[in-house]
Amino acid sequence: MNRQAINGEARRLHYEIWHKRKLLFPMGEPSSIAMCSPDVAARVLDVQYEYRDNLGRFRAGQAFYEVAGILNRDRGIISVSTRFHQAAIRFTGAHEIGHFLLHPGEVFHRDRPVSNDHAEKRPPREQEADYFAACFLASEKLVTQEFEPRFGRGPLHLTDTVAYHLRKERMQELLRAPTGSLEFAAAVAGARVFAGKGFMSLAERFGVSIPAMAIRLQELGLVGD
Structure with missing residues (x-):
């Protein structure tokens, strides 16, 4: 997986959204984080983006899975199931955008919900789409801008004091x-309080799951051992 190239694709998409922001948001521009939304990306890419109550099931080995997202390139449609929690819906949508941009040979693709297992267990193309989704939804620049007012300049290392601020009596x-x-x-x-300051957690701020944000913080070197 060429992470630099994948991050470059996400950055190019960010730039195109920013460049077209006045057309995309005629009633007023949202925050930069809100602009990084898969439905907005689909508009820029001229892809129909739809939410569906049920996308069916598929079999993988001996198990059956609910379909979380579908890319149908021939029809120019990305479909995302609403059967999952909002963070999963958002990440699935960005994941399908990743397939659309990174894997032009994929005409029809179905995805099951992203698990919290280590990403290395997933096939290479799924890892690539996952990484694109992380770069698109939580860019290095925006995550750093949100991280520093909460925790200071990274990397944040685990010390007794930091553990206490994060978990209080459960610090051990x-x-x-x-x-x-x-x-x-x-x-x-997932922290909402640190060193006496209250705030929206980073996971909530970027609309992703706590495990997804945790992986992103590690990728960006904002947390250490």
Whole structure:
């Protein structure tokens, strides 16, 4: 997976949305984070974007899965199921945009919900679409801008003081977490209070799940051991 190239595709899409923002948002421009939405990206790419109550099921091995998203390139449609929580819906939509841009040979593609398992377990093309979704929904610039007022300049390292600010009396649970786990990053991603300051969590601010934001914080080097 060429992460630099994938991030470049996400940045180009951000630029195109920004360049066309007055046409896309004639009633007033939303925040930069709100502009980074899969339905907005679909408008820029001239792809129909629809929400559906039920996209059916498909079989993978011995298991059956609810379909979370579909890319139908021939018809120019991306469909996203509303059967999942909002963060999953948003990430699935961005994931399908990723397939549209990164994998032009894919004419018809169905996706099951993204799990919280380690991304390395997923096939390469799914990892690429996942990474595109993360770059598009939570760009390095915007995540850093939101991170620093909450936690200071990164990387934030796990110390006794940081653990206390994140978990208070349960700080030992965080300090005993296995090295290399997502637990510390997840605590930062979902935190609504730190050092006496209250705020919207980073996961909520970017409309993604806590595990997805935790992975993104690690990718960007904003949290350390």
